[in-house]
Amino acid sequence: MSDVARAAGVSAATVSRALRGEPGVSEATRRYVTEVAKRMRYAIARDASSLAGGRKYAVAVLTADVGRGDLLAGAEGALRNAGYDVLLYVLRDGDSRAKFFEDLPPLGRRVDGVLALSVEFSHDEQQALDALDVPVVAVRPDDLRDALRLAAGHVLELGHREVALVLAEDVDESYDELLVAEGLDVRPEWTLWSSSTVAGGEQVADVLLDGDRLPTAVICSSGEVALGVFLRLRRDGRGVPEDVSIVSLDGPELARAVGITAVEGAWRERGEHAVAGLLAELREESQGRAGGTADGDRPPSVHLVVRESTGRR
Amino acid sequence: MSDVARAAGVSAATVSRALRGEPGVSEATRRYVTEVAKRMRYAIARDASSLAGGRKYAVAVLTADVGRGDLLAGAEGALRNAGYDVLLYVLRDGDSRAKFFEDLPPLGRRVDGVLALSVEFSHDEQQALDALDVPVVAVRPDDLRDALRLAAGHVLELGHREVALVLAEDVDESYDELLVAEGLDVRPEWTLWSSSTVAGGEQVADVLLDGDRLPTAVICSSGEVALGVFLRLRRDGRGVPEDVSIVSLDGPELARAVGITAVEGAWRERGEHAVAGLLAELREESQGRAGGTADGDRPPSVHLVVRESTGRR
DNA sequence: CTGTTAGCGCTTTCAC
């Protein structure tokens, strides 16, 4: 930095202020210094900045597993673009999680913010994070309702009314009102629960085939179940989508591989959106809390990818 | 640190040396200081250490995509355990890659080492990394030969001799000698190339079904192809594994979901192994290059997960 | 073996 200062004929303090956009520098000086710095390929020494009490140029990214690769990739890209380092913390199991919160306190001095990707926190954990005294932004897991609405709308549009819904075992709602609200018929025997496996899907299909009437479309909460239903129906001689349409609410990779219409999560975009939110908070913080917590725009929502498993009734 | 020093009745320099395992401290002092530090929950200020020319307590982890989640998770866990921060760099596309190498130089001052996970480097890129003057350890992608040997051994053991092999389009070897060496029959029409998709697998199955004789086992280089072959054979009334056994050389998630026997990569373990290698280099570096590049143990290799798609001939 | 001293490269008062 002193090199840049010398080259620009100013003091290091001025360079520091100019480059960070701090007030107290004339626009002309700022422009000139910025240009000189760029020409000299000057990059700030982050550790020195951090030590001196300035920004850390780093964000801690917490993730429960690395399964949602796109979410992580999206966040990483956006942070990197904004000039932040990404400190990755994988909170895989209870142990690594406990250890993380164990030595959490010093983290506040190493990062400017925390981004939590699809991790749920207990009350204590949330408190520990708040005590860090840096902005924390979280990407919440998908809302099943949004996905369901999208899927229901799709099959309805294709002329289906008689639609079965297969939910994961641990879901305790039935979502009947939602389906009714969308305009679908709801029969109690067409709301089913299944383990999120191919075998589970096959069993579900058996149940449906045993009924006195087959729905014309099946909405499955996971890709595995959708595949199971698909396989079982086909083996039974039912055409997909001629006889029965299938939509999956999750499992993008599987659905893509097999050609099943599915709701997908726009994970990359959500990662980017979350980063935008965090950056806004960081900016606010340094500028004296200008606009309150306006929060502005909603996060990107799910979208539908139509493939070969759904057809007109 | 000065707090710890005061509490332990020594100077900060001694605390520093003691905690880092530097020589020049009596064992008694070291033990005592260590204990005091632990009791005070002292954690070193990494930025200060870094600034003063000591360790950075951070490793840059490069990855092409976050697809191999286990690899990344394994590496992260091992690094975290060793007390290192993980700076994640996702080299997704050409752009992010170019940008990374663009502002690579300063990285050497921010991390103690670099870990490359399944990223291939051009000559220039490799040079740039070497110029960083920190240890670089890379996890190479899987060797198809290892996976193939394992799969061949498996079907052979089950009594299969007549085995077809489906390779990815971009592979230009045939691996016939390898199969022969394992003791399998090789027929030219049973070495096939296919796009790594379900549709590709279905086409391949069609070709096989058109032949005057069906192999008793099919080895597929991807999970998608294995699934395609599986679906097509079943639709044609062939039992899997009664009539034909199927093994996949990749695509663990898909194979697991559908119950296909597959070779899997032990990715988590390989991540951990690579970290061990990097840590060894870092240790060596600080201890004056003791043992040369012994390198010791080989990385964990692939292993076979037997599921329902393979059976005795 | 241990303590003292001098920076590392920034940010931040405080003067001007």
Place this chain on the structure above:
DNA sequence: GTGAAAGCGCTAACAG
């Protein structure tokens, strides 16, 4: 609007 000086918490000579 700008500069000089102090100091962030360490490590690395240098003394003793």
